[in-house]
Amino acid sequence: MASNAFTRIWFALSRLRRATNGNVAVIVAFTLPVVVGGAGLGMETSFWYYSSLKLQAVADAAAYAGALEKVAGSDNPTIIAAATQSATSNNFATPGTIQVNTPPLSGPNTAKKAVEVIVKQNLDRYFTAIFNQAPVAEQARAVALINDASKACVLALSQSASQAALFSGNTTVNLTGCSVMSDSIASDAIKTQGSAVLKADCLITVGGMVLNNPATTVCKSNITQALPAADPFSSLAAPTAGNPCKSVNGNKTSQTLQPGTYCSGMSLSGNVTLQPGVYVVQGGMKVNANAVVAGSGVTIFMAGSNTVSMNGNAKVTLSAPTSGAYSGVLFYGDRTGTAAQSTFNGTADSLLTGAIYFPRQQVNYLGNFSGNGGCTQVVADTIQWSGSTTIKQNCKGLGMDDIPAALSVQLVE
Numbered sequence: 001m002a003s004n005a006f007t008r009i010w011f012a013l014s015r016l017r018r019a020t021n022g023n024v025a026v027i028v029a030f031t032l033p034v035v036v037g038g039a040g041l042g043m044e045t046s047f048w049y050y051s052s053l054k055l056q057a058v059a060d061a062a063a064y065a066g067a068l069e070k071v072a073g074s075d076n077p078t079i080i081a082a083a084t085q086s087a088t089s090n091n092f093a094t095p096g097t098i099q100v101n102t103p104p105l106s107g108p109n110t111a112k113k114a115v116e117v118i119v120k121q122n123l124d125r126y127f128t129a130i131f132n133q134a135p136v137a138e139q140a141r142a143v144a145l146i147n148d149a150s151k152a153c154v155l156a157l158s159q160s161a162s163q164a165a166l167f168s169g170n171t172t173v174n175l176t177g178c179s180v181m182s183d184s185i186a187s188d189a190i191k192t193q194g195s196a197v198l199k200a201d202c203l204i205t206v207g208g209m210v211l212n213n214p215a216t217t218v219c220k221s222n223i224t225q226a227l228p229a230a231d232p233f234s235s236l237a238a239p240t241a242g243n244p245c246k247s248v249n250g251n252k253t254s255q256t257l258q259p260g261t262y263c264s265g266m267s268l269s270g271n272v273t274l275q276p277g278v279y280v281v282q283g284g285m286k287v288n289a290n291a292v293v294a295g296s297g298v299t300i301f302m303a304g305s306n307t308v309s310m311n312g313n314a315k316v317t318l319s320a321p322t323s324g325a326y327s328g329v330l331f332y333g334d335r336t337g338t339a340a341q342s343t344f345n346g347t348a349d350s351l352l353t354g355a356i357y358f359p360r361q362q363v364n365y366l367g368n369f370s371g372n373g374g375c376t377q378v379v380a381d382t383i384q385w386s387g388s389t390t391i392k393q394n395c396k397g398l399g400m401d402d403i404p405a406a407l408s409v410q411l412v413e
Contacts, residue, residue, distance in 0.1 A: 051123055052138055055092075059119045059142035060411055062086040066100055066115035067144035067409040073230030076102060083117055096121035104143050107413055113146040114412070143413035149406035150202050150219070153178035153391050155379045157231055157359055159206075162186045167196040169386035175200040176374065178393035179219075181405040182206065183228040196386075204229075204406045223406055232379060232403045233357050237325070238334060239278045239301045248272075265306065274298050274318070278326060281306060287346070289313040299326040305337035305360075312345040312366065319372060320354025322399035328377075330354030333361050339381070352376055353398060365389075375400060 066083035074082070080100040087098050097120045103109065104116035122135035153175055156164035164184035167173055173196070180198070182189040182205040189207040192198050192215060202219035203209055206228050215222070245263035249255055253270040258277070265283020274295025282303045287293055287310040294317045302308060308331065310316055320330040330352060333342065337360045344356065345366040353371030356363060356378045363380035367387045370376040374392030377400060378385075393402065 048123060048136060048138070051121075052140065055119055055121060055138055055140040056142070058087050058090045058092045059117045059140040061090055062098065062100070062119070063115050063117040063142040063144040064409060064411060066102065066117065067146055068227075070102060070113065070115055071146055071227055071230060071407050071409065073234045075235075079115060083115065087117075087119060092119060092121075104413075107143060109143055109145055109412060113148075114143050116141070116143045116413075141413065142411060145410050145412045146404075147408045147410060148402075148404040149223075149408060150179045150181075150204060150404075151177075151393055151402040152181035152204070152229060152405035153377050153393050153403065154180045154383060154385070155229055155232070155377075155403055155405070156182040156184060156189070156381070156383050157379065158182075158184050158381045159228070160184055160186060161189075161382050163188055163191045163384075164382045165190045165205075166382075166384045167192045167198050167386075168194045168384065170195050171386050172197040172388045173199065173385060174390040176390065176392045177201060178391065178403075179204055179405050181229045181403075182209075202406065226405075227407045227409075229403065229405045229407065231359060232401065233329065233332075233355070233359075236329065236332070238332070238336075239280050239299075239326075241280050241282065241303065268293050276321070284309065287311055287314045287316055291315070293318065295319070297321045299329050299332060301332045301334070302337075302342070302358075303334050305334070305340045307340050307361065308342040308344065310343060310345045310367070312347070314346050314350070316346045316350045316352065318352055318354075320399060322397075328354055328395075328398065328400035329357060331356045331358070333358030333380075335359050337361065345387075355379060355400065371395075372398065377403060379403070 062083040065086035066079045069079045069082040079102055083100045084098055099118040101116040104114055118141045120139045122137055158164045161184050164182045165180055179200050179202040185207040187208040188210040189205040190203050190209040193212045198215040200217055202217050203215055203222040204226050205224055206226055208224050241261040246260040248266050256273045258275050259279055261280040263282045266281055266285045268291050269288045272293045276297030279300045284306050285308045289311040291314040296319045298318055320328050341362045342358055343364040348368045350369045351371055353375050358380040360381055362382040363378055365385045365387050370389045370391045374390050375395035375398050376391050
């Protein structure tokens with residue numbers, strides 16, 4: 001009897017054990033998809049997060065590359081190409097899309113010098129495709145802002161010349177509210193020598209500087225290894241020559257000249273008045289000793305490699321237009337010319353108000369004068385300065401724009 005009872009208990013426990021295994025199997029069967037799905041969703045959302053970080057890095061790098069191109073003075077197609085190339089080099093490819101805007105179309109920097117990049121791509125689904133077949137759309141946006149740490153009134157554009165901006169002789173140059181900027185990578189891109197005294201907001205160069213006489217500056221320290229400043233007039237169209245040719249009457253002691261094309265150059269003597277407008281000079285422009293030359297609203301374009309030469313005993317009072325295409329530009333040297341030198345001199349009561357722009361020439365500034373209210377800018381391939389003068393920069397009322405210098409690029413959005 002005891003044996004039969006034990007046997008019955010054993011069979012009952014065996015059935016109970018089998019029933020428990022069945023319950024576990026059922027529970028596992030129901031919960032396993034949830035566990036696997038949860039793990040899959042976790043891995044997939046981690047992948048999405050990683051992809052979003054990678055996409056943001058692509059947008060940041062592209063915006064920065066575009067802003068650097070903008071600093072160099074490039075046009076919008078070149079800026080867009082630089083940003084797109086950056087994205088491509090960071091493994092961003094079609095069917096993703098990239099949009100480059102300068103200035104930005106939205107946000108707090110729409111009115112500033114900035115480059116906006118928006119990149120979009122679709123991510124494939126894996127585990128979550130069980131619930132939704134549509135791809136996951138991702139987007140990243142970045143804005144790189146260009147900051148102007150200073151503004152220049154003397155800018156040497158050469159990228160490699162030694163002594164691109166040279167101050168020499170017994171000269172005192174006082175630049176109030178503006179800086180000297182050189183785009184040259186040379187170790188002596190800015191140099192002072194002799195007994196030259198130089199005062200400025202700051203001295204800024206892509207390369208280095210050699211100061212035989214210490215300069216007096218407002219900035220905490222002069223800046224080397226800076227980003228280059230863009231040519232502020234790079235987009236300014238050159239005037240076209242017209243017909244018929246005009247000429248200067250060398251026999252007159254007093255004459256008034258009209259705008260137009262001077263095919264044989266301009267040799268100015270006696271009292272000469274230039275009427276407002278654009279003068280295209282095909283040949284040299286020479287201001288002879290004791291000449292008195294005056295004109296307002298004037299832009300003088302030196303075609304080809306033709307140069308300007310002003311005698312130290314001449315009185316020259318010229319000012320640029322205050323509006324229009326050539327606003328603020330007094331002298332404009334042809335970009336297609338070859339290396340040459342133009343010399344600006346005159347009596348101490350001379351005034352050259354506006355920008356002296358010679359992107360392919362050296363400008364020798366010898367005169368002890370500047371412009372009305374100190375408003376003169378010199379932008380040239382190289383610059384040699386031996387005149388004593390004071391230049392100021394708050395000249396918007398005379399049609400002159402500021403020239404950015406010591407640029408920096410910062411990701412702000």
